[in-house]
Amino acid sequence: MTKGFILGKFMPLHRGHCHLIQTAVDTCNEVTVLVCSLPTEPIDGNIRYEWVKKAFPTVKVIHFKEVVPQEPIEHPQFWDIWTEIVQRHHPEQIDFVFSSEDYGYKLAECVGAKHILVDKERRVFPVSGTLVRNNPFEVWDYIPNHVKPYFVKRILIHGGESCGKSTLTKQLANHFGTIGVQEFAREWIENNNNEFNYSDLILFAEEQHKQIEEGVQVANKLLFADTDSMTTKIYSEEYFGKVHPSVELLSEKSNWDLVLLLKPTIPYKEEIQRNFGHKREYMHERFQNILIEKGLHFVEIDKVADERIKQAIEAIYNFFDFKN
Known part of the structure; x- marks a missing residue:
């Protein structure tokens, strides 16, 4: 039974994220998504957590709220910290880490998994969380229907x-x-x-x-x-x-x-x-x-x-x- 893992802010959830998660669902028997949030972020983490849960009811979705380093430059033990976080929330062996960023290779290495890079160049869905936050109307079609009311x-x-x-x-x-x-x-x-x-x-x-x-x-x-x-x-x-x-x-x-x-x-x-x-x-x-x-x-x-x-x-x- 293959197990897949994804982490992200999903700020907000958009169709690119959905494509990423659906790729994991189509590849693995079980998928866990860690929705990471900080209290200072512009979109409440609880809302983002509910968005992911509603979009993927068969996926195990976990909300991670702790204030921890967000970039390797912020702490010398950055990868040790995040390895512990992932293993704490997914103690079973992870087979695949899915992401659309290069950090996924390092994270997969830390947890003993294989990395699958999904649409890094945003060719399938040319959208990002930043684009949505800056001007949601310009990328309206890339926002899931249940997320649109927020904007x-x-x-x-x-x-x-x-x-x-x-x-x-x-x-x-x-x-x-x-x-x-x-x-x-x-x-x-x-x-x-x-x-x-x-x-x-x-x-x-x-x-x-x-x-x-x-x-x-x-x-x-x-x-x-x-x-x-x-x-x-x-x-x-x-x-x-x-x-x-x-x-x-x-x-x-x-x-x-x-x-x-x-x-x-x-x-x-x-x-x-x-x-x-x-x-x-x-x-x-x-x-x-x-x-x-x-x-x-x-x-x-x-x-x-x-x-x-x-x-x-x-x-x-x-x-x-x-x-x-």
Whole structure:
């Protein structure tokens, strides 16, 4: 029974890594992968560990969290240290060490195994962890589907009543070929005789948050959302003079990469569930102030008609510096 061994940071896991691990799986009867992480690294090691486990459920995946030398120059006993680490986590004899780097030859020698070098020149999958971290959108197709949600950028369409949030959310989602999460509360209120109470706001905030998180799982690079719990908080204060702790907690968790704040520059459209047409500027200030309080990056969108979608698209391209 042949045993294969791989170690790496997988920061993040990409298709090149998957090719490496699959090569080991196709070659050996048993494969062990050691996911190595340090607390100072930009992607949490626990997340990387789960990524590898999900991609290869039949492989033995171990998370190694100790702070040890990362390069031979850092410690005179570097190879002794790593030989002990490998043998501690894989006490059985290893037949093959798989890697895409030359260090694999030395590691294999230390543990008495044969080294198999896999796609060192990155010809099969021209990608690296550094490339993904620096610009995930440029190498999107080389990121496994279950890893992509980590890199999805979240964009909130924010603003008061009748400022075009729903329309712009749909337009942007269509333009970028991705998901646009609509406002849950609006549909719910319309389906319930345009009535709601204080406790309903908990449902609004929780369901909106849930739909956003579900949308991230299937979004293509960007996710757009019309409304989040910050909006629920504002309206809770306006209607009831208080905010439920559950709504407050979700509001505190609001973490958007970019917010497009819509100015009330389009004509106000009367609807039965709308009640703040007489103080649009006041509500706009409220929506702006909550973004400032939370330190969220926002761009104010003040154009109308076709110029509005153009202004929003330009703001997105400028902020994220990517080509669709």
